[in-house]
Amino acid sequence: MVDSLLYLDACAAAPPHPLVLAAMAEHHADCWANPSSLHSAGLMAADLLERSRLELAALVGLKKGEVIFTSGGTEANNLALFGVCRRLTPGRLLLSPLEHQSVKAPAAQLRLEGWQIELLPVDQQGLVKLEELEKLLEPPTRLLSLVWGSAEVGTLQPMAAVAALCKAKGVLLHSDAVQVAGEVLVDLEAIPVDLLSVSAHKFQGPRGVGALLLADGIELQPQIRGGAQEGGHRSGTEPVILAAGMVKALELRQTCQPHPAEQLAQLRDRLMEQLLALIGVRLSGPSNPKQRLPHHLSLLLSSPEGVPLSGRSMVRAMARGGVACSSGSACSSGKELxxxxxxxxxxxxxxxxxxxxxxxxxxxxxxxxxxxxxxxERCLAELSLEKLQ
Structure with a gap:
């Protein structure tokens, strides 16, 4: 944490948990070697890596399947889409308009490779319309990629219902769960997603590591080639210490849910009630708290006259007051769009x-x-005054 900064931007990144840092420091003493090496130092690293893999699978209810460690959520999403689609004859790829750019950009490339890309219809709260989804799961649809929880508007999709529809239609389901993992209970036994992306730094783990979890029988075409690590799916020397840190961070969150989620939702709801009482502030995304990420609050700003105000300008104004917040995804927040x-x-x-x-x-x-x-309220008044001038 930065001294004197009130940090309210967990969807961008969360401060590393002290217990995670301590565990990583302990592992650094013994497990720093290349896990592919056959000497004792390499075997110690390999043992930690495989224990981390098994523990991560257990934490999210993956009974059969594979865990592929990646550099983060972006790589996991790219590997999911390219890895599945480049093994198949081009067909239709479905995704929602709420996807992260690390899903939208691979989809745009796959369009150039012959895939038909179609966006799912969503309602005014960002929820997928299940009846229309069911129709779109007919051939030639081969894969659906649906973000489980939206970083931008907080929408939690009804993934159990979506997974059931996909299973019934024989369509593979990938979900970007980067914002969900660690915040709500993820159980792939109860909600059988075929491919799931997670990223450690969203739930107080280290930066630079994530994972793609595969259900049993899912095959991928590798996108990074070289040493055939990660079961041949992803070449490159594995980040053993980072992987262990990610698992420790997820364990701290996942094993005590739903209590952390409930506590954060109470914080969120209290602040939401106070801010929505101000003139020029309204909610975006779901109004039903059960359909929103528990740690997420998204607002729309306007002057008392109803003129929309710049979210980026509000972020800068709040930062001058010592509060860190956001006007959108950290991957696109540098753009005034x-x-x-x-x-x-x-x-x-x-x-x-x-x-x-x-x-x-x-x-x-x-x-x-x-x-x-x-x-x-002070920042909002300042921006409204500037808008009038």
């Missing part, structure tokens, strides 16, 4: 540039948020 996720909900360009996101973590105490409403 309308948020594509908000556009998908039917908002205008101006409204879609007015989004603001707070995302919370277990390092917060309820009292930490006491000063937020007053600061928020």
């Amino acid at each position: 309308a948020n594509s996720n908000l556009l998908a909900l039917g908002l205008s360009d101006a409204e879609a540039a007015s989004g603001l996101r707070f995302s919370f973590g277990p390092w917060l105490e309820p009292s930490d948020l006491d000063e937020i409403p007053a600061l928020f």
Whole structure:
């Protein structure tokens, strides 16, 4: 944590947990070697890597299948789409308009390779319309990639129902669960997703590591070739210490759910009630808290006259007051553009540039948020005044 900064941007990255850092430091003493080496140092690293693999599978209910360690969620998403589609005869790939760019960009490339790409219809809260999805799962659909929890608007998709439809139609299902893992209970035995992407730094693990989890029988074409590590799926010397840190971080979160989720939702709901009482503030994404990520609050801003205000300008104003928040995905926040996720909900360009996101973590105490409403109101008034000038 940065001294004097109130950090409310967990969807971008979460501060590493002290117990994770301590575990990684301990492993560094003995398991620093290349896990492919056959001497004792290499065997110790290999043992830790495989224990981490088994523990990660157990934490998310993957009874049969594979865990592929990657450099993060972006690589996991790329490997899922390219790995599946480049093994198959081109057909139809379905995705939602709420996907991260690490899903949208591979889909755009696959279009050039002969795949038909189609966006699923969503309602004004970002939820997939299940009746229309069922129709779209007919041939030539081969794969559906659906983000489980939206980083931008917080929407939690009904993945159990989606998975059941995909199984019935024989369509493979990939889900970007980067924002969900560690925040709500993920159980692949109960919700049989075929390919699942996770990233450690979202749940207080180390940066630079993630994983793609594969159900039993799923085959991939490798996208990084060389040493045939990770069961031949992903070449490159494995990040043994990072993988162990990721598993430790997920264990700290996953094994005590749903209590952390409930506590964060209480923080979120209290602040949401206070901010929505202000003139010029309204909610984006689901109004039903059970359909929203528990640590996520997304708002739309306008002046008292109803003129949309810049979400990026509000982020800068809040930062000057010592509060870190966001106006959208950290991977695209450097661009002064309308948020594509908000556009998908039917908002205008101006409204879609007015989004603001707070995302919370277990390092917060309820009292930490006491000063937020007053600061928020001052910043909102300043931006409204600037808009008039």
